[in-house]
Amino acid sequence: MRKLTFGMSLSLDGYIAAPGGDLGWGVPSGELFQWWSDRVGATGVALYGRKLWEAMSSHWPTADQQPGATPAEVEFARRWRDMPKVVFSSTTSTVDWNARLVTDDAVTEITRLKAEDGGPMDIAGATLAAAAMRDGLIDEYALVTHPVLIGGGTPFFTALDNWVNLTLLETRTFPGGVVLTRYETKR
Numbered sequence: 450m451r452k453l454t455f456g457m458s459l460s461l462d463g464y465i466a467a468p469g470g471d472l473g474w475g476v477p478s479g480e481l482f483q484w485w486s487d488r489v490g491a492t493g494v495a496l497y498g499r500k501l502w503e504a505m506s507s508h509w510p511t512a513d514q515q516p517g518a519t520p521a522e523v524e525f526a527r528r529w530r531d532m533p534k535v536v537f538s539s540t541t542s543t544v545d546w547n548a549r550l551v552t553d554d555a556v557t558e559i560t561r562l563k564a565e566d567g568g569p570m571d572i573a574g575a576t577l578a579a580a581a582m583r584d585g586l587i588d589e590y591a592l593v594t595h596p597v598l599i600g601g602g603t604p605f606f607t608a609l610d611n612w613v614n615l616t617l618l619e620t621r622t623f624p625g626g627v628v629l630t631r632y633e634t635k636r
Contacts, residue, residue: 451493451562452569455578456591456631457605464602465575470500474597478624479521481593486525488591492532493568496559498577499538502548505529510546535562537577556584579607589633590615596626 457465458475513526534548537555544550551558572578581587615632
């Protein structure tokens, strides 16, 4: 059975995007960017909601060909293109860059994917992750907390009907006061 991890950058007050989708508060250091790149390199399948898919696919497929691309950006772009991806959307009609589109029930498909053999899965996008969270499908949470309060926007966590008990797996500090905390869901 595959492990499903929900990991994203978030503000100290718990938001993954400021109002209007602004992500300018979460620029990673080189060390943090490398950590994200290594995660992408180790991911068996990435699950994307529509909004995050649109943001990622508008930049990373050709980021390594842009003037001034750093070696880290070149590596991330290659890893991102090579990584298998599943995009969940009822409004998107086509996807590319080693991705396939799912327009049916996300929870059913995520449950099916988790039951398969293969490498770990990452889920990204607040709405998609919220559906998986409510159905108890998330095995690990990786919170990359930036020392900024943005006061509103898109929350990392959704409202839940039941408590979810977690076990701390790791803490790590990155430059700029960014703190990684990884938790495993107690089953």
